Amino acid sequence: MPLEVHTHATAGMAEMTYLEAVRAGADIIDTAVSPFAGGTSQPATESMLVALQDLGYPTDVDLSTVSDIATYFAPIRDRFRESGQLNPRVKDVEPKSLIYQVPGGMLSNLLAQLKDQGQEALYDDVLKEVPRVRADLGYPPLVTPLSQMVGTQSLMNVMSGERYKLIPNEIKDYVRGLYGRPPVAIAPEMVKKIIGDAPVVTQRPADLIKPQMPEFRQAIAQYAHDE
Numbered sequence: 374m375p376l377e378v379h380t381h382a383t384a385g386m387a388e389m390t391y392l393e394a395v396r397a398g399a400d401i402i403d404t405a406v407s408p409f410a411g412g413t414s415q416p417a418t419e420s421m422l423v424a425l426q427d428l429g430y431p432t433d434v435d436l437s438t439v440s441d442i443a444t445y446f447a448p449i450r451d452r453f454r455e456s457g458q459l460n461p462r463v464k465d466v467e468p469k470s471l472i473y474q475v476p477g478g479m480l481s482n483l484l485a486q487l488k489d490q491g492q493e494a495l496y497d498d499v500l501k502e503v504p505r506v507r508a509d510l511g512y513p514p515l516v517t518p519l520s521q522m523v524g525t526q527s528l529m530n531v532m533s534g535e536r537y538k539l540i541p542n543e544i545k546d547y548v549r550g551l552y553g554r555p556p557v558a559i560a561p562e563m564v565k566k567i568i569g570d571a572p573v574v575t576q577r578p579a580d581l582i583k584p585q586m587p588e589f590r591q592a593i594a595q596y597a598h599d600e
Contacts, residue, residue, distance in 0.1 A: 377401035380415070381477025385466040387416045388424070395430055406443045408450040412464035413477040419443065460484050473500045474507060479520040486528055495531050502527040509563050510547065511555030522547060537566055550574035 378394040378401070380387045391402045403415050410417035422436050453459035463481045470480055483500075487493045506527045513519040522543045529539040546552065548559060548567045551574055564573070574581070590597065 375400040377403070379403040381413055382411050382416050383413050383467050383470045383475075383477035383480055385468060388421065391416060391421060392424065392428070395425060395428075406439060406446055408443055408446045412462075412466065413481040414464070460488060469497075469500055474504050474515060475500060475524075476515050476520060478517070479515055479524050482521055483524050483528065486525070490528075490532065492532060495528075498531045499524075499527050502530050506530065509559070510544075511557040511559045513547070513552075513555055518543070519547070519552070540567055545571070548573075551578050553578060 376399050378391065378399045380390050380403070382388070391399075394402065402421065404410065404418040404421050405415040407417040407419055410420075418434070418439050419436060422432060422434055422439065425432060450459065454461060460481075462484055467480060470476070475483070484493075484496070487496055487499065503523060506523050507513065507515065510523065510526075513523065515523060522541065525541055526537075526544050529541070530536045533539050545568050547555075548564055549571060
């Protein structure tokens with residue numbers, strides 16, 4: 374089975390990570406054409422192609438074709454940047470993501486949320502709040518959707534001026550156990566603060582969902598002829 378490696382260039386370590394992954398036997402690495410590469414995106418396809426070829430790892434990707442693609446998309450990137458739709462900060466190298474445990478995709482969402490609220494000056498404060506919220510919630514893995522949930526709660530804590538004054542329903546559901554059991558038990562006082570006396574789910578959350586396949590099969594019966 375081919376092994377594919379995916380990472381973001383946020384902390385400035387992605388290129389080194391990819392080279393070591395290839396040396397260790399990875400078959401595929403995820404990259405982006407240079408106009409949209411770097412920062413919270415992936416390393417540049419062109420740069421990785423040259424590096425891999427120089428190290429003796431040939432690929433079947435044609436560098437001149439990728440360069441033509443990059444040339445086509447460069448002015449499109451510029452238009453998005455000039456219109457404000459592309460925040461230039463998402464292309465920055467941000468080593469603080471290593472300290473504050475913020476993955477690349479989560480960082481771009483935080484920047485977008487702060488910009489929408491006109492609160493970009495709170496960027497560093499929100500970053501510092503992320504590991505605190507993560508600890509409060511039992512160290513959930515910062516992948517979708519939990520990364521967005523932790524980021525939103527961190528943003529609310531900072532913007533409201535009081536921690537957990539505002540709590541999204543998704544965080545309440547998580548603390549109730551509807552997203553499964555956290556890696557570390559959440560402190561009872563934190564559970565109380567977030568969900569009050571609401572019941573906590575102790576069983577497998579999926580067992581609470583009624584079977585839906587029969588209903589789906591009936592709904593598409595006129596179109597479905599086999600599995």
